[in-house]
Amino acid sequence: MHGTTVFLLARFVHVVAGVAWAGALIFIGWYLTPAIRATGPSGGALMQQLVRVQRLPVYLMTLMALTILSGLSLFWLDLTAFGPAWMHTGAGRTFSAGGAFAILTAILGVAVNMPTSKKLGTLMASIQAAGKQPSAEQAAEIGRLQNRLYRAGQAAAVLTLLAVICMGVARYVP
Numbered sequence: 001m002h003g004t005t006v007f008l009l010a011r012f013v014h015v016v017a018g019v020a021w022a023g024a025l026i027f028i029g030w031y032l033t034p035a036i037r038a039t040g041p042s043g044g045a046l047m048q049q050l051v052r053v054q055r056l057p058v059y060l061m062t063l064m065a066l067t068i069l070s071g072l073s074l075f076w077l078d079l080t081a082f083g084p085a086w087m088h089t090g091a092g093r094t095f096s097a098g099g100a101f102a103i104l105t106a107i108l109g110v111a112v113n114m115p116t117s118k119k120l121g122t123l124m125a126s127i128q129a130a131g132k133q134p135s136a137e138q139a140a141e142i143g144r145l146q147n148r149l150y151r152a153g154q155a156a157a158v159l160t161l162l163a164v165i166c167m168g169v170a171r172y173v174p
């Protein structure tokens with residue numbers, strides 16, 4: 001395939017997947033998880049619907065993989081086109097910083113957000129299947145998981161925003 005076509009394809013995938021991934025994480029971190037935490041067990045039921053039925057984690061993982069793989073390809077293509085000195089230009093440094101923020105977001109998502117939302121979804125499903133109110137122990141566990149998800153969601157939203165800011169201005173950084 002022609003070099004320009006590969007570059008355009010990588011940019012297309014990168015910008016479309018990156019915008020969708022970043023937008024979803026910012027919405028989840030700043031609006032959805034605070035709302036889920038504030039509404040207690042009924043919020044947990046919404047979480048269960050999103051995670052187990054609508055497979056939100058699969059959607060987020062796919063966008064994350066597409067963004068990072070296409071970003072690394074673009075990075076490699078820029079490096080080979082402009083040489084290693086590109087890394088030390090304002091643009092090179094800022095794209096690198098943005099990429100690092102995005103990769104940190106991905107690590108946080110895979111290590112904390114996803115397992116926590118999965119646990120919460122499973123717990124809510126078992127409570128729903130039993131057809132009873134959650135026990136005191138279960139309610140405490142729901143609260144603990146919702147707090148963790150809230151904090152990790154906020155951290156992921158801030159890291160994503162930093163990545164978006166870097167990606168948005170990098171080309172024009174002197």
Ligand code: HEM
Pocket residue numbers: 011014015018019021022067068070071072074075076078095096098099100102103160163164167168170171
């Ligand atoms: C939150 C995740 C991300 C978003 C929303 C995002 C968004 C964008 C956008 C909108 C551009 C176009 C900027 C322009 O042309 O001025 C861009 C370019 C770029 N991104 Fe990202 N990006 C993300 C993550 C990453 C990651 C993980 C890497 C990997 C290191 C990366 C590497 C790059 C590179 C090298 C370019 C420049 C491509 C070129 O020379 O045209 N990005 N990104």
